[in-house]
Amino acid sequence: MTPTLSERYRGSLLGLACGDAVGTAVEFCSRGSFVPLTDMIGGGPFGLAPGKWTDDTSMALCLAESLLNKNGFDAADQMGRYLNWWQWGYLSSTGDCFDIGMTVRQALQKFQATSDPVAGSTDPQTAGNGSLMRLAPVALFYYPDIEQVLDACANSSRTTHGASEAVQCCMLLGLLIARALAGDSKILLQSDRSPIFNELKVSEIAAGTYLEKSREDISGSGYSVAALGKV
Template sequence: MSGAGSDAGAALRAGDAAAAALRAVDPAAASGRDTGSVARRDAARGALIGLAVGDALGTTVEFTSPGSFEPVTDIVGGGPFGLEPGEWTDDTSMALCLAESLVETGGFDPLDQMRRYVRWWREGHLSVNGRCFDIGNATRAALSSFERSGDAFSGSEDSQSAGNGSLMRLAPVPMAFHHDPAAALRLAGESSRTTHGAAECVSACRYYAGLMVGAINGATKAELLAPHYSPVAGGLDGLAPGVAEVAGGSFLHREPPVVRGAGYVVRSLEAALWAFARAASFEEGALLAVNLGEDADTIGAVYGQLAGAYYGESGIPERWREVLAMRDVISRLADGLVALAG
């Protein structure tokens, strides 16, 4: 058999194995999903609301070592910033800044995005308590550089700065552009470059945007988690090696402590997909994600974006949605992103 044929056969076998593993956890993983406009709206809104819910759930055990805490079972607040139940951190603040920019400019404007991130940093814009807290080092450095240079793409390209700070806020881009998958993946990468220019960060955002686009448009879980899923041909060309390994299905055969809730973007991506693949509901996966500890709020936020898009807003526990801080703002911006997509 030719090399190309061997590769194709290996991919098919890997896909079959992945589908079987998913069905063992979630028998509905390969079943068809509603793709009508109401379902797409529910899915798109779910991506942003799921992000905020995962953030609020995980903040309780942020910065804790795995196994050093009583497992999280509900949104209870507390954590290193002493938040009230339903309050969230920088993940959601930055996602709301990105969403607000997309909605108010009517398109993708990286300069405007950076100005809004600076407002959050300097003034507490779209913060849950009126002040910036929990900002990452790479984000702070990029915003400082932007203030000096005016360059919207101020994210460091150094792999040592390949944190999860752009992946955590990503949902508004695939929400706004799910009707144009090629644009969604391209702009997802550009959205990372504003603060996180490392190849791993840009690649992770491109791959994860494709998963969200697929989920919003009705792809099954088996389809989404098959090796190298993309909603558009060539969408994963040139992925950084670590992200390509995750896209190939590393999360399907790894378990903690190899799977970790670490801040390195490749590990964060793998952890979120590990939780998504092993759960049969939004709630089950969210608890798996945040109970990894470490960067628990961001692992919850990354998980919540995809799981929210897959299960929809209606699939996120109502008790969690009701307690969300600034719920009206999140809902309004989610509706604006849905309207932008047309």
């Protein structure tokens, strides 16, 4: 049976939260150092109970709530909600912010000091996956307008991650989510030679070059390109 659009929306958000809750048990562990997971077992570096999510889902919830409450993209409102999560545990699964990436922290500190919500560093060395992990609500909100999806995904990244690779990884993931919502097959999703990605490593992922790599040649990390390529 073909899933309905509303089922695809639910799948995107539940997949984000469930994947987060499953993965936290082995977060920061190297490949092959643990038995493959088949359920939510909790534990991990933060000692979470089974089913508890991490900063990935907390920030996604903040972003989704902002888009709905403001009926659109409001960078200052998004950053205010991220700040509430960081300082007071807003939308945390435990009531506290028990983990936050350095790039996100620095952006929130800059926002506090300047009130400028476009606070993400543009230094290429800061192209982490922090803006990628929370992204799904943006694509869901602006679908089916692909141009708005791309623009909003880029701007969503720039609040905390302004490095070009991080921004374009968010654009690519947003495009993939939108195309999945439209019902595109996995084969189609694995090859997109769109000229909008001028960062070489991002354009290579879009074109599906990772499919030619061996398992050993693909390594996940906190780097946005590596994280998206592994997914």
